[in-house]
Amino acid sequence: MASKQSSTTVLLWRVAILLLLLAVWQWGYDLRAFAALKPYVPSFLDPYFVSKPSEIWKSFLRLGCLTDRGGTLHGWSGMTACLAEDANNIWMATAVTLKNTFWGFLGGTLSGIAVGLILGRSDFLSRVFEPYIVAFNSIPRIALVPLIILMFGLGDISKIVTAWIVVFFVVFFNTFEGTRAVDRDQIAASRLLGANSWTVTRTVVIPSTLAWVFASLTPAVSFALIGVIVGEFIGAERGIGKLIVEAEARANASEMMVAIFVLMVVGILLAIGVRRIQAYLLRWQPQFDQASA
Amino acid sequence: MGARPYTTAEPTPKAVTARKDVRVSVLSLDKAFGRGDAKVTAVDKVSFDIGRGEFVALLGPSGCGKSTILNMVAGLIPRTGGDILIDGKPMEQGQVRREIGYVFQRDTVFPWRSVEANVGYGLEIAGVPAGERRARVAEALDQVGLTAFAKAFPRTLSGGMRQRVALMRTLITQPEILLMDEPFGALDTHTKLEMHRILLQLWERERQTVLFVTHDLGEALTLADRIILLSARPGRLKEDFEVPLERPRDAVALRESPEFARLFSHIWHSLGEEFRKTKAE
Structure with missing residues (x-):
């Protein structure tokens, strides 16, 4: 009972803080009208820079083709016309960014796991490739983005490649470490039960490495999103990053804020998705007991 | 094949009795770790035979190399010298043999597999069809009273239950x-006796040839037909004697019998000497 009460209290406080923040954001700068308060209102609250919740909401409705520029609701036909007219409307931009994040994440994860397993299982190969991996890993990934865009163009492929490279190294290193941490007696047990080398890898090394791989997937999915957005900043035809850069060019803080909030929601949903998969695949581990129940 | 030259100082007459059917021969087995000055001899010219269907306990103080001997017989680690014959044929170095089953001291149950998937592992990789596999797994679980836990993951089981899973996964x-290799070493006394009861029951059915490593004299007496006593490091064969206790045995009742007590106290003194040597180091 006590814990239930306290969780209600926590929720109340959270809502109260949210409302307070929104109120300060919405009306805080207006307090400058009172001469006595003026010195206490920080200049970063200027709506020119940070916009206002009400303005951001209006921008969202407009970017989402839900209302026209005047703020009146579109009808069905108005909405489809608006969506057709603006190829980088917020829905389209989100879909494009998500799609590129997904492919980059998928490619980076699968190749990271594959290379991690191969090098982890072969002492020879891991010694041969070690200096190359260390050297390549030392390059800040973001520094490669202009090069990638030069190579793959302004389209989606350059964003996918960026996300891929960022994700690859995170997953690769975790998988590699994971293969080193496999219980030797479990491998011996598997061999004694008749497993050949590939069977040992498939039935012992991979499942026991999965825990390590998954530890890297939550950061990897955020990195994939970062990779795609940075790619879109530097050169793109569409996507949320492109939306932000365009809004910046027009000094339109509201639109930028809309894009940032959309990214926040996307980031949260991706993290929840990964955690769901993780909880299912690692349900044999004690810490995921409740998560799977 | 009968009379092997045992390297013990005074071979007990029983040990040299010719056995009709030798399954495993260990011939002057050596194991050293490291080289040069850092070389440590772990096992020193150990020889013994195990007859078909015989249950042999390899008994000795901690660090006497008994697990090392077992691992060499299993083909898990290479030997420095000597030979291991299975059915009279020499074993190649590092070879894992089909007819050998191994139960570890440490918990090696696969935590990501359910109890039934663990037990069925060996059949699965041998390509046994799913239907037959299910039936055999169900029977195996029934034999050790784990039927209700078939779908459970190992983390929900006690240490004794997990070791029963490991045992059936091998059997x-x-x-x-x-x-x-000291399969019940990590269990509490009560669970250990329960495991002895189960193991004896299962063994009476199949009569496998068993080499059982332990440092627990009571355990060796309860389970084995014969006890091979190793000296403290380096491991040398010290004594090799039969356990004159009737079969089938009841793991609990046996402990209360006067013969058990007499044997125990007799060997205890011989063994005590070796244990004192390790402690003195």
């Missing part, structure tokens, strides 16, 4: 030679 592949 279900029907190994003719069973190597056991």
Whole structure:
């Protein structure tokens, strides 16, 4: 009972803080009208820079083709016309960014796991490739983005490649470490039960490495999103990053804020998705007991 | 094949009795770790035979190399010298043999597999069809009272239950030679006795050839037909004697019998000497 009460209290406080923040954001700068308060209102609250919740909401409705520029609701036909007219409307931009994040994440994860397993299982190969991996890993990934865009163009492929490279190294290193941490007696047990080398890898090394791989997937999915957005900043035809850069060019803080909030929601949903998969695949581990129940 | 030259100082007459059917021969087995000045001899010219269907306990103080001997017989680690014959044929270095089953001291149950998937592992990789596999797994689980836990993951089981899973995971592949490395060493006394009861029951049915490593004299007496006593490091064969206790045995009742007590106290003194040597180091 006590814990239930306290969780209600926590929720109340959270809502109260949210409302307070929104109120300060919405009306805080207006307090400058009172001469006595003026010195206490920080200049970063200027709506020119940070916009206002009400303005951001209006921008969202407009970017989402839900209302026209005047703020009146579109009808069905108005909405489809608006969506057709603006190829980088917020829905389209989100879909494009998500799609590129997904492919980059998928490619980076699968190749990271594959290379991690191969090098982890072969002492020879891991010694041969070690200096190359260390050297390549030392390059800040973001520094490669202009090069990638030069190579793959302004389209989606350059964003996918960026996300891929960022994700690859995170997953690769975790998988590699994971293969080193496999219980030797479990491998011996598997061999004694008749497993050949590939069977040992498939039935012992991979499942026991999965825990390590998954530890890297939550950061990897955020990195994939970062990779795609940075790619879109530097050169793109569409996507949320492109939306932000365009809004910046027009000094339109509201639109930028809309894009940032959309990214926040996307980031949260991706993290929840990964955690769901993780909880299912690692349900044999004690810490995921409740998560799977 | 009968009379092997045992390297013990005074071979007990029983040990030299010719056995009709030798399954495993260990011939002047050596193991050293490291080289040069850092070289440590772990096992020193150990020889013994195990007859078909015989249950042999390899008994000795901690660090006497008994697990090392077992691992060499299993083909898990290379030997420095000597030979291991299975059915009279020499074993190649580092070779893992089909007819050998091994039960580890440490918990090696696969935590990501359910109890039934663990027990069925050996059959699965041998390509046994799913239907037959299910039936055999169900039977195996029934034998050790784990039917209700078939779908459970190992983390929800106690140490004793997990070791029963490990035991059945090995036994279900029907190994003719069973190597056991202090499999019940980590269990509390009560659970240990329960495991002895289960193991004796299972063994009475199949009569596998068993080499069982332990430092627990009571355990060796309860389970084995014969006890091979190793000296403290380096491991040398010290004594090799039969356990004159009737079969089938009841693991609990046996402990209360006067013969058990007499044997125990007799060997205890011989063994005590070796244990004192390790402590003195």
